[in-house]
Amino acid sequence: MSAATQQPKAPPGPEGTRGTGSxxxxxxxRFATRRFIQVLLGLAVLGWLGAIGIGxxxxxxxxxxxxxxxEANYEQALDADEQWREDCAEAAGQPTADFCxxxxxxxxxxxVQPFDLGSTAIPGAMSAAAxxxxxxxxxxxxxxGAEWSNRSIVALLFWVPNRLKVMGAKLGVLAIAAxxxxxxxxxxxxAMAWILDAAAGSGRELADGFWSELxxxxxxxxxxxxxxALLGFGLANLTRNTGAALGIAFVYFAILEGxxxxxxxxxxxxxxxxxxTVALVLPGGTRIYDWDAAYTAEPPSYLVTNLHGGLVVGVxxxxxxxxxxxxxxxxxxx
Amino acid sequence: xxxxxxxxxxKTYRRRGGQPFRALDDLHMTVASGGVHxxxxxxxxGKTTSIRVLLGLVRPDPGAGGMLLLDRPVPAELPGVIAxxxxxxxxxxxxxxLSGRMNLRLLAEAAGVPRSRIEECLELVDLxxxxxxxxxxxxxxxKQRLGIAAALLKAPRLLILDEPSNGLDxxxxxxxxxxxxxxxxxxRTTVLVSSHLLSEVQQMCDSVTILARGRQVxxxxxxxxxxxxxxxxxxxxxxxPAAAAAVLxxxxxxxxxxxxxxxxxxxxxxxxxxxxxxxxxxxxxxxLVRVTPDLESAFLAxxxxxx
Numbered sequence: 001m002s003a004a005t006q007q008p009k010a011p012p013g014p015e016g017t018r019g020t021g022s023x024x025x026x027x028x029x030r031f032a033t034r035r036f037i038q039v040l041l042g043l044a045v046l047g048w049l050g051a052i053g054i055g056x057x058x059x060x061x062x063x064x065x066x067x068x069x070x071e072a073n074y075e076q077a078l079d080a081d082e083q084w085r086e087d088c089a090e091a092a093g094q095p096t097a098d099f100c101x102x103x104x105x106x107x108x109x110x111x112v113q114p115f116d117l118g119s120t121a122i123p124g125a126m127s128a129a130a131x132x133x134x135x136x137x138x139x140x141x142x143x144x145g146a147e148w149s150n151r152s153i154v155a156l157l158f159w160v161p162n163r164l165k166v167m168g169a170k171l172g173v174l175a176i177a178a179x180x181x182x183x184x185x186x187x188x189x190x191a192m193a194w195i196l197d198a199a200a201g202s203g204r205e206l207a208d209g210f211w212s213e214l215x216x217x218x219x220x221x222x223x224x225x226x227x228x229a230l231l232g233f234g235l236a237n238l239t240r241n242t243g244a245a246l247g248i249a250f251v252y253f254a255i256l257e258g259x260x261x262x263x264x265x266x267x268x269x270x271x272x273x274x275x276x277t278v279a280l281v282l283p284g285g286t287r288i289y290d291w292d293a294a295y296t297a298e299p300p301s302y303l304v305t306n307l308h309g310g311l312v313v314g315v316x317x318x319x320x321x322x323x324x325x326x327x328x329x330x331x332x333x334x
Numbered sequence: 335x336x337x338x339x340x341x342x343x344x345k346t347y348r349r350r351g352g353q354p355f356r357a358l359d360d361l362h363m364t365v366a367s368g369g370v371h372x373x374x375x376x377x378x379x380g381k382t383t384s385i386r387v388l389l390g391l392v393r394p395d396p397g398a399g400g401m402l403l404l405d406r407p408v409p410a411e412l413p414g415v416i417a418x419x420x421x422x423x424x425x426x427x428x429x430x431x432l433s434g435r436m437n438l439r440l441l442a443e444a445a446g447v448p449r450s451r452i453e454e455c456l457e458l459v460d461l462x463x464x465x466x467x468x469x470x471x472x473x474x475x476x477k478q479r480l481g482i483a484a485a486l487l488k489a490p491r492l493l494i495l496d497e498p499s500n501g502l503d504x505x506x507x508x509x510x511x512x513x514x515x516x517x518x519x520x521x522r523t524t525v526l527v528s529s530h531l532l533s534e535v536q537q538m539c540d541s542v543t544i545l546a547r548g549r550q551v552x553x554x555x556x557x558x559x560x561x562x563x564x565x566x567x568x569x570x571x572x573x574x575p576a577a578a579a580a581v582l583x584x585x586x587x588x589x590x591x592x593x594x595x596x597x598x599x600x601x602x603x604x605x606x607x608x609x610x611x612x613x614x615x616x617x618x619x620x621x622l623v624r625v626t627p628d629l630e631s632a633f634l635a636x637x638x639x640x641x
Binding site for chain 2: 022023025026027029030033034035036146150151152154155156157158159160161162332333334
């Protein structure tokens with residue numbers, strides 16, 4: 001080792017004093033340099049590019065020949081459809097359109113469809129929200145899971161012994177990153193929709209309130225991304241392992257929710273994570289039905305609103321993160 | 335002002351389904367400011383636990399006991415004093431996918447240490463050429479050196495190194511020893527170093543605390559601890575060892591022959607008296623040396639051979 005360099009007589013920094021450290025800045029830098037997170041984000045970008053490619057191949061302006069073929073198929077199906085609608089209305093005892101859906105149109109038989117922004121924007125934003133939520137869960141879990149795996153979080157305590165401050169900085173960085181991921185996902189969907197609309201748009205006029213409804217749904221999608229990232233973080237922090245957090249999530253969604261729904265029914269669904277996640281982002285929330293109850297026309301139902309969904313998912317995230325932080329603040333660290 | 339003070343600190347680990355384990359048992363330890371202080375003890379004696387308790391990683395048992403780091407009570411004021419304390423506890427803990435330099439930068443950013451200091455510390459541990467490599471590619475010795483560099487980043491007034499020679503080759507061990515001695519005598523830094531290598535502590539440290547079963551069993555300057563555990567033996571060189579041995583035996587000393595024609599006098603509290611007894615009978619002493627036990631002997635004697 002070099003003998004040339006000596007320990008300074010005073011702490012390093014301007015005029016012998018240390019500068020003001022920024023734990024948040026340091027953690028942001030740590031987050032940005034995390035290789036697995038970089039890989040996940042890179043894969044997400046590749047997926048987006050792939051989706052644009054598939055969209056460009058799937059949508060197109062129909063030609064006169066396409067319309068002629070659709071017209072022929074429509075004529076063939078028309079008689080059978082009218083008969084079915086009459087039978088349907090008679091059985092239901094209600095006006096046909098209310099219960100049996102709208103009548104067939106020539107456009108329904110087009111094999112080549114143009115991209116319709118008005119009808120696709122909300123479902124697309126929901127898909128982007130789902131993708132961003134899965135990505136955010138993985139990022140949140142690996143962000144803290146890797147820290148426990150290599151125990152660098154313990155090393156950080158030699159520098160910042162306030163454990164709540166350390167955990168707060170990590171949560172803050174994750175919340176910022178998840179919000180950016182959520183925003184980027186929604187921006188990516190808008191960009192993709194613009195590309196598809198420019199290449200193969202239907203040209204139909206957008207309904208009144210289209211943008212306000214879409215932007216509100218996208219805003220809720222960003223909130224969902226942050227909450228799901230915190231859920232991933234909380235689970236990995238409790239188990240101190242990324243893989244265990246993913247395993248718990250899988251068992252919950254694949255097995256536990258189904259069992260609760262089967263045994264408890266709608267009461268369980270009202271508080272289930274999946275239902276409330278969907279309710280948070282879908283415009284107007286989501287309605288759940290009690291299919292086991294006795295009913296004639298329609299089973300009893302309950303509307304899970306956006307607010308209900310947000311509060312339930314938020315409480316789940318707060319409890320799971322809170323327990324992990326509380327244990328981190330109290331436990332001995334080896 | 336002591337750099338470290340622990341008064342009546344205890345720590346009990348409670349294991350699920352097992353007996354509680356008392357890692358620290360009413361531990362008292364004082365490390366004076368300046369110099370290099372060794373923390374010595376067999377495995378499970380409480381060396382690492384005492385360091386962890388000082389650094390706030392492990393909570394001491396509630397109740398009696400108190401601790402000071404650089405004259406400030408901890409853990410209550412640990413956030414205020416940590417900027418002056420550098421530590422390497424057991425194995426270095428870094429992100430494996432990041433370079434050594436980036437790992438140091440992450441720590442430096444958190445504490446407001448300027449980037450130039452990172453290069454200084456890398457230079458100090460001779461790691462500058464490999465600082466751009468990923469941590470997971472480092473050898474054990476390089477990881478240890480990076481850990482020491484991280485501990486030095488803050489230019490700490492108190493440097494705590496837990497087994498700093500782990501994984502180092504002989505040249506690396508010598509370098510760490512020189513570095514620790516240099517830091518300990520720079521007039522600013524106090525070094526607390528734990529080690530199971532007794533010879534290392536003897537060569538590196540000015541003072542030492544010996545632990546056994548979570549308690550302090552000896553403490554003080556290394557020479558003092560050695561003499562306390564010493565036998566009081568004196569090795570005498572004379573022209574006629576057999577005759578001199580007979581004279582000393584007749585005078586009441588316990589003697590035995592030693593290699594190279596010397597006489598070993600056991601338990602002699604005043605070596606000067608030996609010279610006088612022999613001179614009165616015409617045996618003139620050529621050399622008289624008090625036999626100093628090495629730290630290993632002292633350690634085994636003090637801890638009752640628990641090592």
